[in-house]
Amino acid sequence: MKARAFKYVRAETLENAFDAYAEADGDCVYLAGGQSLVPSLSLRLQAPAVLIDISRIEALKGISKSADVLRVGALTRHAEMLTSPDIARYVPLLRRAAPYVAHPAIRNKGTFGGTIALADPAAEFPAMTLTLDAEFEIAGPDGIRTMKADGFFKDLFDTGLEPGEILVAIHIPVFGANDRCVFHELARRRGDYAIVGCGIQGTFDGDRLLSARIAFCSVASTPVRARHAEAAIANQMLLPEVIAAAQAALGDDLDPEDNEETSAAMRMHLARVLLGRLLGQLSRADCMLEGVHA
Ligand SMILES: Cc1cc2nc3c(=O)[nH]c(=O)nc-3n(C[C@H](O)[C@H](O)[C@H](O)COP(=O)(O)OP(=O)(O)OC[C@H]3O[C@@H](n4cnc5c(N)ncnc54)[C@H](O)[C@@H]3O)c2cc1C
Known part of the structure; x- marks a missing residue:
């Protein structure tokens, strides 16, 4: 089976993405690593009119530490969770879980933010954000808000993200000496x-x-x-x-x-x-x- 024809929009910034979302009147979906979305389109479980590619947005990239928190950009790929020295040092639980996420080919494209936004209950990383007491940085047309992992996962594939919002980064308390x-x-x-x-x-x-x-x-x-x-x-x-x-x-x-x-x-x-x-x-x-x- 093939996906239904769709219009493709590449967003370079969050504002681009929100504009495209508004223009599509909600008949659209964000594309990150595509490792869950593309199979879903191919099976026609989803058939949006517009695909908004957020995978080039700089604001969603990078891993940085400030004080006692590691900020992991939503576009960080599963493969980077395996190789990043900052992940291994500051949030070793994610390093330990990473080898269990799918296969190398999928880990090369799939993103940390994508798996959390999708909220598959069988996925490893969403559950680990609960263990780690993570906080999510979420952007919408009106600005940024935060939400704790506790309370974010509402039901099957249903999260605290409002329609059109984008998960920007995940903030995780760093691993302590004890x-x-x-x-x-x-x-x-x-x-x-x-x-x-x-x-x-x-x-x-x-x-x-x-x-x-x-x-x-x-x-x-x-x-x-x-x-x-x-x-x-x-x-x-x-x-x-x-x-x-x-x-x-x-x-x-x-x-x-x-x-x-x-x-x-x-x-x-x-x-x-x-x-x-x-x-x-x-x-x-x-x-x-x-x-x-x-
Ligand atoms: C054969 C196979 C085996 C797999 N095995 C596993 C496994 O063992 N464990 C596991 O955890 N996963 C597994 N996966 C899923 C994989 O980890 C995906 O990469 C992941 O679930 C989704 O990440 P993505 O970046 O590919 O998101 P996409 O497929 O691009 O998007 C998924 C959904 O999330 C939304 N989205 C993505 N990013 C954002 C964002 N930043 N803000 C808001 N919405 C967003 C999209 O709109 C879409 O609805 C498997 C996939 C395949 C095909």
Whole structure:
């Protein structure tokens, strides 16, 4: 199948993009890396009259650090999340999750902002913005506003972006000296979307975990933060009984549904197994010294 004929507009600036959006009267869609949009057009799941290419807009590019926050431009490609020294140093959880995002060819074009704007619940990075307490910089014709990752993912492919708004950058608190992080996912084959994926970041005082944020992908219609499991491990040594309590508490955080590939009970079981493994890793002070693999 081929995409319906559309008009192509290349925006050089945010203003260009908003003008084009207004001219198309909403019958349009922004194009970033195209790795989700182009297949969707080809399958005619979407058939906009106008495609507005935002991939050249300078304001959406670059990675920079100020004070305790790393600003990652929306057009940062998944491949850069693997290679950027700033990502590895200041937000290592994203570096750890990056090898699990699709395949090299898709990572070369797909963008960090694109995956967050799309909000596929099976995608790794949107869930990790919850773990990292990220904040989104969003531009509209009337200016810039910000929104926390908590509350941004509303429903399946539905976010806090208003029609016509553009995600400009993602602001992430930088990794602290007493922080540790882990990510892993269970998938049928490497490169497939996860059956269940999880990332955790916590702050320690010696071997005692002070607090942690935990988020899952592929367990619901949105990425999900596991607040009950977080509460079960806060201010604790990560001993086996504490980890078991967090696994039990996960029942109050997740309510997966059956689908044709995996039953709800199996997904819940795998989520608990994954959480247990990751908390075990997190309990070891050397967990940040382990290599990460592309
Ligand atoms: C075979 C295959 C396997 C994949 N596997 C995975 C995987 O395992 N994990 C994973 O996370 N992803 C996976 N993906 C998706 C991939 O990561 C996409 O790159 C990503 O979801 C979308 O990013 P993009 O830049 O390509 O966005 P596009 O495809 O260009 O756009 C996607 C949507 O987001 C909107 N959009 C994009 N950027 C912005 C912005 N800055 N502001 C507002 N709206 C915007 C577009 O209008 C569009 O609606 C896979 C894709 C394919 C084809």
